[in-house]
Amino acid sequence: MVALVPTEAHSDERGTFLDFVETQRAALRRSLLGLTEEQAASRPSVSELSLSGLVKHVAEMELNWLRMAQQRPNERQRTQETWGDGFRLVEGETIPELLDFWAGVAKETEEFARSVPSLDDTFPLPPAPWFPKDGRVSMRWMLLHLVEEMGRHAGHADIVRESLDGKTSFELIAEENGAA
Numbered sequence: 001m002v003a004l005v006p007t008e009a010h011s012d013e014r015g016t017f018l019d020f021v022e023t024q025r026a027a028l029r030r031s032l033l034g035l036t037e038e039q040a041a042s043r044p045s046v047s048e049l050s051l052s053g054l055v056k057h058v059a060e061m062e063l064n065w066l067r068m069a070q071q072r073p074n075e076r077q078r079t080q081e082t083w084g085d086g087f088r089l090v091e092g093e094t095i096p097e098l099l100d101f102w103a104g105v106a107k108e109t110e111e112f113a114r115s116v117p118s119l120d121d122t123f124p125l126p127p128a129p130w131f132p133k134d135g136r137v138s139m140r141w142m143l144l145h146l147v148e149e150m151g152r153h154a155g156h157a158d159i160v161r162e163s164l165d166g167k168t169s170f171e172l173i174a175e176e177n178g179a180a
Contacts, residue, residue: 013119017143018110024150025106028055029099030172031157035164037095041088044163051160052095053087054153059102060086061149066109069116069123069142113143 031051032040040052060076067074078086089098119140125131137145158169 013140014113014143017119017140017147018113020147021109021143021150022106024147024154025058025102027154027169028058028150028157029102030169030176031055031154031161032095032099033172033176037089039164040095042164043160045160047156047160048087049156049160050088051157051164052089052098054157054160055095055102056089056093056098057087058150058153059098059105062102062109062146063105065142065146066105066112068126069139070112071123109146113139119143 032055035051037052041050043050060078063076064074089095116139120138122136122138123142125135125137127133154169161172162168
C-alpha cells in the first residue's frame with residue numbers, strides 16, 4: 001500500500017528527513033507505473049524532460065550529494081560532454097535497471113544519514129559558480145536539499161505523466177492501492 005504520509009510517526013529528526021526523501025522518491029517512481037520504456041522516454045510536453053530521464057537524473061543527483069557528503073569520488077560523475085545523458089536512458093539502459101540502481105543509492109543514503117554522528121556535521125562543496133567559495137553544508141542541509149530537488153522533479157513528473165495519459169499522482173496512488 002502506498003501512503004502519502006509515513007505510516008509511523010518518527011520522533012527523531014533523521015527519520016523524519018528520510019521519510020520526506022522517500023515520499024518524494026515514491027512519487028517519482030510512481031510516475032512510471034504502467035508505462036512502457038518508450039512511453040517513459042517520450043517527451044509529450046514542450047519540455048525536453050521525460051519520465052525515465054527525470055528518474056535517472058534524480059537517482060544520479062542523489063548519488064552525487066551522497067558522495068560529496070561521504071567525501072568520496074562519484075563513480076557516475078557527469079562531465080560537460082555527458083551532462084545530457086543524465087536526463088535520458090542511453091543505449092542498453094532500462095527502467096528496471098535504473099530503479100535497482102536508485103534503490104541501492106537510497107539504501108546507502110539512509111545508512112549514511114543514520115550513521116553520521118550529527119546532522120550538524122559539514123562537508124565541503126566543490127568549486128562551482130553556484131556554490132560559495134570554500135562553502136560547506138551540513139548533513140541536515142543535504143537531506144533538506146534532497147527533499148527540495150526530488151519534490152521539484154516529482155512535480156515535473158506529474159506534468160509529464162498527465163500529458164502522456166491524463167493520469168495524476170492521486171489516480172496512480174488509488175490504482176496502486178486497488179481503489180481505482
